[in-house]
Amino acid sequence: MNVKSSPHLAVQPTVAQVMRDVLLALIPGVAAYVLFFGPGVLLNLALAAASCLAFEAAALRLRGKPLRPFLGDLSALLTGALLALALPPGAPWWLVATGCFFAMVLGKHLFGGLGYNPFNPAMVGFVVLLISFPLEMTRWPGPQPLWDAATDALSSATPLDHVRTQLGLGRTLAEIGGDAPLGWLAGRGWEWVSLGYLAGGLWLLARRTIRWQIPAGVLGGLFLTALAFWAADGDRYASPPFHLLSGAAMLGAFFIATDPVTAATTPRGRLLYGLGIGVLTYAIRTWGNYPDAIAFAVLLLNICAPTIDRYTQPRVYGHRPRQEP
């Protein structure tokens, strides 16, 4: 007879289900993306998905691991999707493939594959590209809504970049407010993409696929820091809603920072981890050399995650508070 250890009941959730949920939750954001910026992003997604699966398969083969369970867990697909969404639509194919290579091989399999990587693989790939190919990585198309074929698809600065540059030129936010890349709350079109990610993220929360602590931390940290500076000098520091709905804030808060493998795991630790990402994102956006900063902030907090976990252990039943070994 097949004797086993308790508990005996079949287990329902699987890793693939978790990853599939996260992939499905990207749909509203991607839909808004296509609506406002054209179908270019879909090409990115297809290319990245194929590359990541190919690199994952190759790495598994080289490591002598079984292909089926690990390709089927959908984690490579998710990494590809997140990386694709971080790249400018219409990026050259080799850029996407290079990013995927660094994400899967350097970011994931060199550390031992799923579950063993200390850094978010998609962000590793993204940062490698950002540093190595700054020109290609900053060539973003302007809004090109599907319903308005007349709009030209010239490349333009992202809203974050635009605000940054213009502030550097000595203009005030009130003056910049009417510029082309800006919409009613943040960037034209981008604000809707962000709201799409927000909707997907809330769905993930409702399904309890992700927990509230990390998104709340990221958005809270970003919001509160932005609020403090904006309140002090509204002419030089962008508003909290602008920060929340620009760049990768929503994507980062709900989809990137929540990557469980590389995040802190204790409930309090996750809140701190998120707060760290939020505050750091604001700091790098405002005083750093890059217009957006989610990737850097996530990677930096990845380093801190084990330490955060260590100091945020929950109180254990029957132990007095603050009684640590």
Place this chain on the structure above:
Amino acid sequence: MNTPPRIYGFRGGLHLPGHKEESTRTPIRPAPVPPVLVLPLQQHIGAPAKPVVKVGDRVLRGQTVAAAEGYVSAYIHASSSGTVAAIEDRPIAHPSGLSGPCLAIRTDGLDEALAQPEWEPCADCTKLDPAELRARVRRAGIVGLGGAAFPSFIKLNPGRPVDTLVINGAECEPYITCDQLLMAERADEIVAGARAILHAVGAQRCLFGVEDNKPDAIGALRAAAQADPRIEIAVVPTRYPQGGEKQLIQALTGREVPSVGLPLDIGIVCHNPGTARAVWRAIRYAEPLTARVVTVTGGGIRAPQNFEARIGTPIAFLIEQAGGTVGETAAPIMGGPMMGFSLRSTDVPMVKATNCVLVLPRAEVRDPAPAMPCIRCGACVEVCPIGLLPQQLYWFARGREFEKAEAHHLFDCIECGCCAQVCPSHIPLVQYYRYAKTEIWAEEREKRKADEARERFEARQARLEREERAKEEARRKKKEALAARTAAPKSVPAPLVGEGQGEGAAAPPTPNPLPQGEGEAR
């Protein structure tokens, strides 16, 4: 009449499909006496009982066949009449699948009881001195029927003030319904037992904790306890592992049992309803524990139901009584699906602690596919009722970093299985914790052994030095004496005698065979 008791709840936990209906459609049915009863001599925590009958003796129902050996031990009685067929090692229900000393009775079908019980029945337990009450509970061989099988009389002897008695009728594990039916059918006996225990421990308040999925049990208990203002029936929301002693105490009183402590440390004693009823019957009718209610259930059982079965009944016999198995089944489980252990064979007897025999269809049990790596999703952290970090404990157990595992409170784990049940990577987490615990225990044993060896070695070294010094001393004295003799002109031969004595004193150490022998022995 009075306000319902406040419910404090507990941390974490899970909603699991109850599967209680299958086995509660019919009332508890007395199971027939099997042809052979096998009574393991250790059905309880503590020392095995010592047989007081011989092979070939005729025994009657209720007769003591093995006596408690030492304080933490329990009496064992013949569950029916018959002949002692063997006293030998037989397979027993144990996670290890090992055998243990057993006493087998070939029953005669007469089920004849002792004409005169081994102690006096007592109509009013409150007239009984608590010490006498405990003595009778001890003689009746009563152990905790919830599963731990700790000798009950010890818990009736707190030696410390107890303010609250908790009767654990939560029965939170899926499938198991023996307590539920017992509470519904014999509420008066359980309440009477609770009163007896209140008297024994000197407590003034009794809280019954029952999950809200057992309305029949709640109604019966309320009716039975109506007359006694000390007894409250607390209805708790159904959530696993509510029936864990620590969890139920927290849910009912808001108090936490200290780590590595007992409920007694916070003035609480906790008993199972079946135990309370057994206590009552032991006092009222002088009846030892020879039978208990056991649930035989699961999708692999043709007619799931509850039996009042004799202790020592083979599991295979019970399954037969429930109509046998249907379809392709997994290994039978003794206990519930969350904390029970699977049996290698059904040719083992049920014991005092056996609350359930669960036979699941193969498709409903955990699939043996290899686990995926941990993705640190933290689902386990959310459900841990103790507040542990199961994923960290897993890493430490896997990496054999046992010190870290201990620092992360490995030994506070109650092995409820919630973490493993929600793990998307299907990692058998509890198995890792058991492994780490046994490794740590083994290490401690090794360390103790090494310490003892070192102490022995140091003692030997010290003794050798002492002896060396004594020899040295003797030599010096001899030399002095010699010097004195040569210095002094010829005198009486008295020093010769002294010399001889000196030699004699130094003699034993020189051959020194013992230490060498010691060294070899090691």
